[in-house]
Amino acid sequence: MKRIESPEPQDQEMSFLDHLEELRWHIIRSLLAVVIAAGGAFLAKGFIFDFLLFGPSKGDFWSYHMLCKISQLVGIDGGFCAEELPFTIQSRTMGGQFSAHVWTSITAGFIIAFPYVIYEVWKFVSPAMHSKERKHAKGFIIISSILFFMGVLFGYYVVTPLSINFLGKYQVSEIVLNEFDLSSYISLVRASVLATGLIFELPILIYFLTKVGVVTPDFLKTYRKYALIVVLIISAIITPPDIVSQIIVAVPVLILYEVSIIISKIIYKKESSEKN
Structure with a gap:
């Protein structure tokens, strides 16, 4: 049985x-x-x-x-x-x-x-x-x-x-x-x-924000240029005031941001398909 x-x-x-x-x-x-x-x-x-x-x-x-x-x-x-x-x-x-x-x-x-x-x-x-x-x-x-x-x-x-x-x-x-x-x-x-x-931990944060509907992939893409400014400001805060050091720190953070967009796109599509 x-x-x-x-x-x-x-x-x-x-x-x-x-x-x-x-x-x-x-x-x-x-x-x-x-x-x-x-x-x-x-x-x-x-x-x-x-x-x-x-x-x-x-x-x-x-x-x-x-x-x-x-x-x-x-x-x-x-x-x-x-x-x-x-x-x-x-x-x-x-x-x-x-x-x-x-x-x-x-x-x-x-x-x-x-x-x-x-x-x-x-x-x-x-x-x-x-x-x-x-x-x-x-x-x-x-x-x-x-x-x-x-x-x-x-x-x-x-x-x-x-x-x-x-x-x-x-x-x-x-x-x-x-x-x-x-x-x-x-x-x-x-x-x-x-x-x-x-x-x-940015990709993890974006994952949860996408899950609860706070951000979307389109939102992250639209505000990418503003995110670049924020990243440069953060880099300037945690590094010495020279351009080389700021670029060294900014590059991996920008890569993480792009990875976060991909993660958000995957989660958004999955959430949309489950609703439909």
């Missing part, structure tokens, strides 16, 4: 307070994952600071070698070939180094725990989706995480070295020495890494 499958149970209607309670637990679990990852990062102080965080402050950093070769190939003197960067990093407050250790560990914890944070976000929004869409949870988490980590790596290996190389060498006068405070240096690295990590 053919087995008759019972229909899926319908989700019960949740009140506003129930949604808040559900959201609270998703946030708590996400924060717990970040705290656990931050604890591991706190114990790995030597690797986090000496190897990762202070890597771009050294002239032998991998990115400077690559930028040096590229600048020589195109015949541009970008100042990337110096063996040592002309600045020092110092801490001028009693709790400066401990505070930097704690906040850096929290930032690293968020980056490490990002896949789980995305998983909790998906768990919160998935009840509002169809059963077929819920099956794509694994793919959503993997793609979101890959995009975020690609952005983090781009921020660390491209945006951060460009910023440090420019600002570390910039002088209004030879009398003024560049002696940067530890918190200022860490803030620059943190902002560069997190900003690009989140910017690389």
Whole structure:
């Protein structure tokens, strides 16, 4: 005999307070994952600071070698070939180094725990989706995480070295020495890494905005020229004020925008066919 499958149970209607309670637990679990990852990062102080965080402050950093070769190939003197960067990093407050250790560990914890944070976000929004869409949870988490980590790596290996190389060498006068405070240096690295990590989530954002009908492929195409201006403004904010650095950052973001248009077109056609 053919087995008759019972229909899926319908989700019960949740009140506003129930949604808040559900959201609270998703946030708590996400924060717990970040705290656990931050604890591991706190114990790995030597690797986090000496190897990762202070890597771009050294002239032998991998990115400077690559930028040096590229600048020589195109015949541009970008100042990337110096063996040592002309600045020092110092801490001028009693709790400066401990505070930097704690906040850096929290930032690293968020980056490490990002896949789980995305998983909790998906768990919160998935009840509002169809059963077929819920099956794509694994793919959503993997793609979101890959995009975020690609952005983090781009921020660390491209945006951060460009910023440090420019600002570390910039002088209004030879009398003024560049002696940067530890918190200022860490803030620059943190902002560069997190900003690009989140910017690389643009295709995921466009996916959801298309799903809920906020944007369409035609809308994205129509406002492409305005998006270009926005991208250049963002590039100018997170990079040094030179055109080469801004172009280096703007190109991958514009590529992501074009990819977002393709994603929006696919989702829009699928949503339209299901309605018809």
